[in-house]
Amino acid sequence: MRVIDTIAEMQQQADQWRREGLVIGFVPTMGYLHDGHLELMRCAKTKSDRVVVSIFVNPTQFAPGEDFERYPRDLDRDMALMAPVGVDVVFVPAVGEMYPEGYQTYVEVGEISEPLCGAKRPGHFRGVTTVVAKLFHIVKPHVAVFGEKDYQQLLVIRRMVRDLAMDVEIVGHPIVREPDGLAMSSRNVYLSEEERQEALLLSKALAEVTRLVDGGERAASVLVSAAQKVLEQGARVRIDYAELRDAETLQEITTLDRPGVLALAAFVGKARLIDNTVLRP
Ligand code: AMP
Numbered sequence: 360m361r362v363i364d365t366i367a368e369m370q371q372q373a374d375q376w377r378r379e380g381l382v383i384g385f386v387p388t389m390g391y392l393h394d395g396h397l398e399l400m401r402c403a404k405t406k407s408d409r410v411v412v413s414i415f416v417n418p419t420q421f422a423p424g425e426d427f428e429r430y431p432r433d434l435d436r437d438m439a440l441m442a443p444v445g446v447d448v449v450f451v452p453a454v455g456e457m458y459p460e461g462y463q464t465y466v467e468v469g470e471i472s473e474p475l476c477g478a479k480r481p482g483h484f485r486g487v488t489t490v491v492a493k494l495f496h497i498v499k500p501h502v503a504v505f506g507e508k509d510y511q512q513l514l515v516i517r518r519m520v521r522d523l524a525m526d527v528e529i530v531g532h533p534i535v536r537e538p539d540g541l542a543m544s545s546r547n548v549y550l551s552e553e554e555r556q557e558a559l560l561l562s563k564a565l566a567e568v569t570r571l572v573d574g575g576e577r578a579a580s581v582l583v584s585a586a587q588k589v590l591e592q593g594a595r596v597r598i599d600y601a602e603l604r605d606a607e608t609l610q611e612i613t614t615l616d617r618p619g620v621l622a623l624a625a626f627v628g629k630a631r632l633i634d635n636t637v638l639r640p
């Protein structure tokens with residue numbers, strides 16, 4: 360596993376692989392890896408000859424007052440976790456390498472980045488699309504794998520790639536969960552034991568709504584209320600949003616007459632957690 364921390368060296372490696380006709384797979388992360396990340400890497404391996412993982416806590420996707428400074432970082436731990444997976448290059452640029460003095464270029468996707476996390480985290484998706492676009496120019500992947508846990512992020516990136524004719528295939532990977540249902544997240548380390556228990560209410564809310572849909576319920580207001588009711592069982596849970604939207608466009612829907620995504624964001628203690636499920640009528 361080679362560690363690269365400069366853009367020039369990463370681009371040289373990518374160019375060399377491309378000259379050799381090798382397919383490059385890419386998994387961008389912010390590190391503090393868990394099995395969800397590792398699954399994305401294993402998936403990338405099945406679709407490529409060489410796998411690059413980036414670890415970069417991207418300051419431009421954090422709004423003021425969010426957890427950029429205290430976001431967990433541990434490169435040695437991450438390296439040990441990746442070792443058995445067969446990652447070829449770990450790209451770990453410093454903030455100054457990605458955003459040198461005078462940096463002033465941003466990529467912004469329109470409507471699909473506006474609701475949900477876009478509304479709650481001003482500038483978040485602008486930061487995400489900017490860093491992902493830049494990473495694509497550095498790593499030059501043929502295939503990039505993203506998790507469905509960040510459902511809106513996946514749609515925003517697909518939109519960016521289509522709109523800007525970026526020559527990279529975007530693969531979405533299902534949410535990886537702990538055995539008890541909690542969606543894996545680097546931010547789960549923020550949770551105390553009591554909070555960890557109440558964090559389960561997110562996946563429980565999704566399961567309850569899926570049960571209602573399976574039983575024939577189609578009214579968005581009923582489905583969203585049911586999710587809210589489950590979340591409200593947690594004294595340490597503060598709902599940031601609970602919404603049912605069109606699974607492709609993220610436009611509001613009142614009836615589940617096409618695939619919809621039930622998207623949840625909630626603070627559990629200090630941790631802001633997200634989860635979602637796609638509901639099919
Ligand atoms: P992050 O390091 O949290 O920015 O995530 C890096 C990538 O891993 C993103 O594409 C996420 O959607 C994905 N990811 C994070 N957690 C999970 C999970 N529990 N299941 C599937 N993908 C995940």
